[in-house]
Amino acid sequence: MSAEGHVVQFAPRSEVPQYIESQNPATGEVLGRVPVLDDGEIKAAVARAREAQARWKTLSVAERGKRLLGFRNALVERQKEVCEIISREQGKTFFEALSMEVLSVIDSVTYFANNAASILAPEPIPLHLMKHKVSYLHFTPLGVVGIIAPWNFPFAIPTTDAAMAWMAGNAVVLKPSEMTPLIALKTKEIWDSVAGLDPDLFQIVTGYGAAGAALIDSGVDKVVFTGSTKTGRLVAEACGRNLTPCTLELGGKAPAIVCDDADLERAAGALTWGAFANSGQVCASVERVFVSESVYEPLVEKIVAIAKSLRQGEGMKDDVDIGALTFPPGIPRIERLVADAVAKGATLRTGGKLKDGPGHFFEPTVLTNVTLDMEIMHTESFGPLMPIMKVKDEHEALRHANNSDMALLGYVFSKDHTRARGIAEKLEVGTCMINDVLATHAFPETPWHGLKKSGLGVTHSAAGLKAMCRMQHVSDSRVNLLTRELWWYPYSKSFTDQMSSMVRAGFKGGALTRLLFGG
Ligand code: NAD
Numbered sequence: 017m018s019a020e021g022h023v024v025q026f027a028p029r030s031e032v033p034q035y036i037e038s039q040n041p042a043t044g045e046v047l048g049r050v051p052v053l054d055d056g057e058i059k060a061a062v063a064r065a066r067e068a069q070a071r072w073k074t075l076s077v078a079e080r081g082k083r084l085l086g087f088r089n090a091l092v093e094r095q096k097e098v099c100e101i102i103s104r105e106q107g108k109t110f111f112e113a114l115s116m117e118v119l120s121v122i123d124s125v126t127y128f129a130n131n132a133a134s135i136l137a138p139e140p141i142p143l144h145l146m147k148h149k150v151s152y153l154h155f156t157p158l159g160v161v162g163i164i165a166p167w168n169f170p171f172a173i174p175t176t177d178a179a180m181a182w183m184a185g186n187a188v189v190l191k192p193s194e195m196t197p198l199i200a201l202k203t204k205e206i207w208d209s210v211a212g213l214d215p216d217l218f219q220i221v222t223g224y225g226a227a228g229a230a231l232i233d234s235g236v237d238k239v240v241f242t243g244s245t246k247t248g249r250l251v252a253e254a255c256g257r258n259l260t261p262c263t264l265e266l267g268g269k270a271p272a273i274v275c276d277d278a279d280l281e282r283a284a285g286a287l288t289w290g291a292f293a294n295s296g297q298v299c300a301s302v303e304r305v306f307v308s309e310s311v312y313e314p315l316v317e318k319i320v321a322i323a324k325s326l327r328q329g330e331g332m333k334d335d336v337d338i339g340a341l342t343f344p345p346g347i348p349r350i351e352r353l354v355a356d357a358v359a360k361g362a363t364l365r366t367g368g369k370l371k372d373g374p375g376h377f378f379e380p381t382v383l384t385n386v387t388l389d390m391e392i393m394h395t396e397s398f399g400p401l402m403p404i405m406k407v408k409d410e411h412e413a414l415r416h417a418n419n420s421d422m423a424l425l426g427y428v429f430s431k432d433h434t435r436a437r438g439i440a441e442k443l444e445v446g447t448c449m450i451n452d453v454l455a456t457h458a459f460p461e462t463p464w465h466g467l468k469k470s471g472l473g474v475t476h477s478a479a480g481l482k483a484m485c486r487m488q489h490v491s492d493s494r495v496n497l498l499t500r501e502l503w504w505y506p507y508s509k510s511f512t513d514q515m516s517s518m519v520r521a522g523f524k525g526g527a528l529t530r531l532l533f534g535g
Pocket of ligand 1: 164165166167168169173191192193194223224225226227228229232242243244245246247248250251264265266267268298299300396398424466470471
């Protein structure tokens with residue numbers, strides 16, 4: 017790729033391996049290899065997508081939906097195949113591949129296929145002053161959407177984003193993570209098999225970070241990036257150079273606040289699943305737990321008991337709760353966070369180390385007596401670690417929870433919904449779940465977005481679908497009786513005075529203002 021002007025210089029093409037070998041992180045088995053595409057091949061993929069998009073955008077939204085339901089049906093039919101490749105290439109359990117990825121995509125495709133027409137219908141804007149005018153929003157496709165995906169949900173994240181892009185009338189070029197390219201190619205194979213879907217409307221460009229950078233530079237009309245905050249900054253800079261719109265879904269450090277009136281059984285179950293599902297490799301993972309002192313000991317006992325009972329192993333085997341870590345270079349960070357916490361006085365209640373033997377399995381780890389000077393309370397672990405800190409009450413918990421740059425998800429546990437919502441609304445995160453964790457990524461109606469350094473823009477929901485469109489405002493007049501508007505030429509002293517009097521009469525705050533504007 018042309019690295020000129022880039023903040024990051026990628027290795028010269030001659031030094032980059034020409035193929036990526038995909039391995040099963042649980043066994044080391046080589047699953048296949050995919051090419052590392054160069055700039056020219058990526059540009060050619062975008063050009064093919066652009067031609068297909070010119071045909072796709074002429075279809076009604078309803079017709080696009082009908083065809084996308086064909087894709088949904090094929091996914092339903094071939095769900096086992098998809099779950100298998102997810103589990104084998106990414107390492108999560110087969111059940112998680114089904115429940116957290118495949119089912120969620122099948123449902124989201126169904127939702128957007130069935131609801132995009134009403135969400136994208138022209139949207140009237142009532143005007144409070146210019147009553148002789150009519151305004152509405154009109155949504156048109158962007159063109160080609162470049163999706164750059166991470167490895168932790170290699171199917172659910174890009175395919176849900178792609179479904180929104182397609183329904184909005186766009187083509188998609190997907191750059192999967194170098195850790196999980198085969199899952200993307202399987203998705204494409206299924207897409208290509210569906211009658212009525214143009215294969216060129218969905219392109220996969222495989223490669224390392226340089227391929228992502230080349231995709232951004234290839235002239236795509238929008239970039240949807242999901243990955244680390246560090247890479248997200250580079251993506252934002254690159255998009256900024258071309259003024260390409262981008263949505264960034266970045267890292268998290270989700271806090272959980274457990275009040276003294278929480279249902280401890282439910283809280284323990286939710287927190288352990290929230291910290292250890294997908295081996296803790298979830299942007300929304302429970303990464304910091306703040307527990308009110310009066311329920312601290314009983315809750316910790318329950319959490320430790322559940323953590324100790326979890327069965328770890330190859331995701332394709334039956335009766336496994338936790339699969340493998342996908343990304344070996346992330347292991348030293350996980351180990352460092354545990355060692356730092358223990359060195360500073362945390363108690364290791366269970367877990368704490370990488371298991372012996374083939375594959376990358378880090379034990380589900382619970383640390384108590386955690387304090388704020390420990391790095392584990394600030395750096396995203398992206399591993400199966402649950403640090404638990406005792407606090408006086410939810411006020412102290414909120415202060416600590418909000419003292420973070422990461423603000424994707426947050427969680428509150430209390431039986432009192434009024435109290436829980438009061439805390440939730442003060443938590444500085446894009447989504448706060450009450451008495452539950454993680455799940456809203458699979459609710460297509462609800463937005464998914466990070467605040468602070470956890471992201472820019474929004475995906476999922478009506479807002480996410482509209483973000484896959486150009487939003488055009490059309491302004492018309494109700495009647496054609498006026499030959500001119502009041503503010504057109506010619507200007508005159510007398511009309512300036514009249515306007516000044518009108519401003520005074522209309523906006524000065526008396527009965528007329530209330531009548532016109534309500535206050
Ligand atoms: P990453 O940032 O290392 O890589 C993400 C993608 O970006 C990969 O496809 C990679 O090849 C590509 N890339 C790397 N350098 C690039 C560049 N300069 N230009 C363009 N593309 C480039 O992230 P990861 O390790 O794959 O994923 C883990 C991170 O993603 C965690 O921080 C996690 O919290 C975050 N994440 C966030 C969400 C969310 O919805 N907010 C969801 C999943 C994961």
